[in-house]
Amino acid sequence: MTGEKRKSRRLRVLLSAAVVLLSLGFLQRLLSPKYSTELIEGGLIREYYGEEKDHDLIFIGDCEVYENFSPKVLWEEYGINSYIRGSAQQLIWQSYYLLEDTLRYETPDAVVFNVLAMQYNEPQREAYNRMTLEGMRWSGSKVRSILASMTEEEHFLDYVFPLLRYHSRWSQLKAEDAAYLLKTRPVSHNGYTMRLDVRPAENVPEGRILPDYRFGDRAWSYLEKIRLLCQEKGVELVLVKAPSLYPYWYPQWEEQIEDYARENGLLYLNFLEMGEETGIDYSRDTYDAGLHLNLYGAEKLSRCFGRILQEQLGLEDRRGEAALAARWQEKCAAYEADKQAWLASLSEENA
Amino acid sequence: MKKTSLSKTLALLLAVLALLSLAACGGSGEKVIQREAPAESAGPDAALTSENAREETAGAGFVFIHQGVRVDMDAEASAIVAALGEPSSYFEAASCVFEGLDKMYTYGGFELDTYPTDGKDYVSAVIFRDDSVATPEGVMIGDSAEKLQQVYGDPSSTAENLVSYQAGNMELRFILADGVIASIEYLSLAAEGD
Numbered sequence: 001m002t003g004e005k006r007k008s009r010r011l012r013v014l015l016s017a018a019v020v021l022l023s024l025g026f027l028q029r030l031l032s033p034k035y036s037t038e039l040i041e042g043g044l045i046r047e048y049y050g051e052e053k054d055h056d057l058i059f060i061g062d063c064e065v066y067e068n069f070s071p072k073v074l075w076e077e078y079g080i081n082s083y084i085r086g087s088a089q090q091l092i093w094q095s096y097y098l099l100e101d102t103l104r105y106e107t108p109d110a111v112v113f114n115v116l117a118m119q120y121n122e123p124q125r126e127a128y129n130r131m132t133l134e135g136m137r138w139s140g141s142k143v144r145s146i147l148a149s150m151t152e153e154e155h156f157l158d159y160v161f162p163l164l165r166y167h168s169r170w171s172q173l174k175a176e177d178a179a180y181l182l183k184t185r186p187v188s189h190n191g192y193t194m195r196l197d198v199r200p201a202e203n204v205p206e207g208r209i210l211p212d213y214r215f216g217d218r219a220w221s222y223l224e225k226i227r228l229l230c231q232e233k234g235v236e237l238v239l240v241k242a243p244s245l246y247p248y249w250y251p252q253w254e255e256q257i258e259d260y261a262r263e264n265g266l267l268y269l270n271f272l273e274m275g276e277e278t279g280i281d282y283s284r285d286t287y288d289a290g291l292h293l294n295l296y297g298a299e300k301l302s303r304c305f306g307r308i309l310q311e312q313l314g315l316e317d318r319r320g321e322a323a324l325a326a327r328w329q330e331k332c333a334a335y336e337a338d339k340q341a342w343l344a345s346l347s348e349e350n351a
Numbered sequence: 352m353k354k355t356s357l358s359k360t361l362a363l364l365l366a367v368l369a370l371l372s373l374a375a376c377g378g379s380g381e382k383v384i385q386r387e388a389p390a391e392s393a394g395p396d397a398a399l400t401s402e403n404a405r406e407e408t409a410g411a412g413f414v415f416i417h418q419g420v421r422v423d424m425d426a427e428a429s430a431i432v433a434a435l436g437e438p439s440s441y442f443e444a445a446s447c448v449f450e451g452l453d454k455m456y457t458y459g460g461f462e463l464d465t466y467p468t469d470g471k472d473y474v475s476a477v478i479f480r481d482d483s484v485a486t487p488e489g490v491m492i493g494d495s496a497e498k499l500q501q502v503y504g505d506p507s508s509t510a511e512n513l514v515s516y517q518a519g520n521m522e523l524r525f526i527l528a529d530g531v532i533a534s535i536e537y538l539s540l541a542a543e544g545d
Contacts, residue, residue, distance in 0.1 A: 211513035
């Protein structure tokens, strides 16, 4: 074979490979959920990577953080630059690996972890796993998080090549899949998702009797890993229980967390017991009968929490930093626009 | 030699990718992320009167019967809820993300829970609240562990204070406290994964 023929053959092979790989890549992108207008919670984790990473405060946890705390209020009223790394039913080991991931980029002054996730000691549900894990950038933390999170039916390779998982989604493709094929849209305000509708909390059931009220070993081990990682990095760890009325927060659970916080010198705030301080009115400040707060509730809670953070942790007021203030000006405008859009849509519904 | 290796590597890579795709396509399960539909929906006929529940439900899972209304796990809930009458209390909980509501109807001595699938609600659990209700086999809250053993025999599994009987795609659980039944729960295993 002459040198030219060999060169030509090599080129053909390379071109063919490129075409196949590009086609597979395109198919993967097309068939994977976009989480931009539907199931937007699946888009929360990825958004962090587009941020300027000099936050003072990072929240980690499940819907009890991304629906209940407003970073915009923390900024506007206290000059605290915060971000929520939360996703739906985010399990404690997922929060730990997200914290690991976050600390690759920045070292905040404080990390806030919502303790409801202590109730889960085992992987739960693939759909939630995917919404948390797919948005993470590839790293050792992501690999370990996937391995810790997979249910028995899941396969690691499906996370590496999502096409393997979503190949049958072709029949469910919607306009969103075409519209956000190449670029997604913002779905949160520094990790916070906004709701303005109101649904009063009524008939909230008490918890069922449990055979065992002790948190599982795995949950404890990851809480300890979170604490040690924060300690190693010089980050203050704050534990919170958001004021969601359901799922039920058992007194036995409360006792275990209080003991842990006391033994380790951690600040722990159970906002369920701080109604007077937060001013939350469950007849107006929740959009789903007490499971999550609406914007009014989230802003009240954040106002109260910001005050505590400043008083007890001494977080610096950074509103005087020009570049940061300019970034927040844009963020606040987007927040306000989203709020107005919600109000307009609600008044349309009520008309 | 170098070129041959390159070609081989590329061929291998493509073959692996093709195989992976084929393997995925040839999978037995439809991999759509959504709630698993119940294996069998009892439909509107779920609310039936039964004189002898134990015989009727043998092999199909334990069934709760209240005032002649039969409540199978994973049965469509609308007819059952209608037959049970007005609940004393009602609560619904949306999941963090997915459409549909988990619903909780509280009656005299028990709670009936449902989960949504494809626009319909199915029974996910019956939880006893007090000793005003009993299982069709005659066991109620406050009974002893010995009575439980006599009536139901050897459990499928036990753990700490939990005695569990699995049948079909459901589980009948008894939670004990100080040797006495403190809670009785009929649970759908199809709904539990949610």
